[in-house]
Amino acid sequence: MRTSLATLTLCFVVLMATGFPFEKKGASPSAGAAKEKRVQYAAWDDVNVIAHGLLQLGQGLKEHVDKTKVQMRDIFSKLKVLNHTVTELGRESQRLRVDGEALKARAQGLEDREGHLLNVTAELREKAEEMQQEKRTMSERMIRLEEKVDSMLQGNTALPDMNPGAKNNSDASNIQLMLEAQSRRIDDLMERIRLQQEKLDKQNVRIRTLQSQIQHSRQMSTPQSSSTQGPVQRGVTEQRDSPVEMAADCHELFLRGETTSGVYNIQPVNSEPFNVFCEMTADGGWTVIQRRQDGTVDFDQLWEAYEKGFGNLNGEFWLGLENIHTIAKEGDYILNIKLSDWGDDSASVRFVFQLGGKDTKYSLFIQESGTFGTLESSLGTDAIPGLPFSTLDQDNDRKVDTNCARHLSGGWWFSNCGRSNLNGRYYQSPPPKQRHQRKQGIFWKTWRGRYYPLKSSMMMIAPAAISQS
The missing domain is CATH 1.10.287 (Helix Hairpins)
Structure with missing residues (x-):
């Protein structure tokens, strides 16, 4: 830009020189008169117009140069910020790579x-x-x-x-x-x-x-799939589409016209939706919270598994203490327990119950017993003041010197280890001969005795209003 201004100034000087010629010293008057006839003088107004134009052109070029400098400073600032960002991304990438290698090494060590x-x-x-x-x-x-x-x-x-x-x-x-x-x-x-x-x-x-x-x-x-809904959801396929407004439990689905037993999606109050198995009967819809039938699922699990749930809703499963509490916390519910032995005899009992939350160790409170008194004493009497849930790694039973979950098997509302346990080991018929093995099975003491492993059990819950419908 400076070179252009110098060139324009030189042109202006040349024009001025041609507009105002001068005589050389020592020249004769006659020679000057002859030369004066050959030289043509530019008009002063033309010179002013040209000079004014050149000044405006110089001013415009100066403004353009200043604007270009500002833009170049902005570009340099943005490039500096970009370089800093790229450097930070490189450091973060390196840190993530190091963390990933550390996690892999830790996982390998654990394996x-x-x-x-x-x-x-x-x-x-x-x-x-x-x-x-x-x-x-x-x-x-x-x-x-x-x-x-x-x-x-x-x-x-x-x-x-x-x-x-x-x-x-x-x-x-x-x-x-x-x-x-x-x-x-x-x-x-x-x-x-x-x-x-x-x-x-x-x-x-x-x-x-x-x-x-x-x-x-x-x-x-490993990134988690957004479609995963929990441990108990694996291998489950819904049989029917859920209504637009999700029901809070299976009985509400029954009242809306659903009559086929199967897997449905429910959403209790103030809870995320999750899948359950609904047992639809003539008197209403029951939400199944536990099923034992063939021994395909290991129920000897730790506290976290019993809290979240495990198994297959179309087979053997435990719905999860938190899910059960979420369903039953809004009011009185009925717990319906169905049992069968290897002679194909069956029995059932119903309790009006409440289930406390995590702060109570999911304590089971029985309010009143059902019509089958022979079954009631294996759980109902002990649970009237409240029985916390116990597992192998969380001993909450009432027996001071023994962990009932370890002495027996599985997780349950244990009292003194000997009344009932529907989450014990599953034994095919005939049962084992050793007594200490038989008492680790699925049993309900007041029906078939502590040392008789049952063939199947199913636990279902429904609102207390189901008995009035």
Whole structure:
């Protein structure tokens, strides 16, 4: 721009020079007169117009230069900000890469620890099986010894050349000593089995904790699908479209005209929608909160699983303590329990109940019992003042020196470990012979006894008004 201004100034000087010529010193007058005839002078007005135009052009060029400088300063400022942003993004990308590698390393470490624990658990199980085999061998030897004692008491082993009474007394004394030794060995073996079982229980708790940590780490490193609705929703397909305004429970769906049992989507008050299985009957719609029927789902779960729910709504499942509380918190509800044994006999009982929230450990409060008094005493009497829920990792039962969930199995509203447990282990018929195994099954003591594993159970809830409809 400066070069252009200099060029314009030079042109202006040339024009001025041509407009006002001058004579050289020492020239003759006649020569000057002749030259004056050849030179033509520019008009003063033309010179002023040209000068004025050049001044305006210079002023315009100056303004354009100033504006260009301002724009270039803005561009440089924006480039500086952009460079700073790119640098920050590079640092953030590096930090995220480091965090991702750390998460992967942590997950790998947890998987290694899980594998080690699984190996240790397998070894402990093998030892426990060896002890069980040794115990069976001891039991067989005891049976043989008892048979021998019986035969000797009957005089079958007395020899003719000895006094029968002395012979029997000597053999009886020896057998008594052998029995005492065997009894001590059996007691020692049972103690070893008990210690091994405690170790197995501890290993199982550690394995479940590690599995939960691994799953949490994978969830942190893997984007979650927006369509996932919870643990109990996997493998579930709705049979009908939900109404435009979602119902609060299955009985409300029944009142709207739904009569087919199946999976529906509900939305209790002040809650997110979730799927449930509705059992539609002649008197109303029941929301199923638990079903046991074939043992396909492991109910020996920790507190978090029982709180959120697990299983398949079309098969075996537990709806989740939080979901149950969300449905039943608005008023009195009826808890309907249906049981069946391996002889295809069935029984049921109904309670008016309330379920507390997380702050009460989801305590179950029974207000009044149903019509089946023989079933009622296995849960209703103990739950009238309120029974908190207990699991393997949260001992909330009333038995001071025992964790009922660990002593039995699964999570339940335990009182003193022996009245009822519909979330225990599922045993096919015939049940196991060992008593300590049978009492870990699904049982309702006042119907078939504590040591009878039931074939199926189903727990359903509905508003108390269903009994009046």
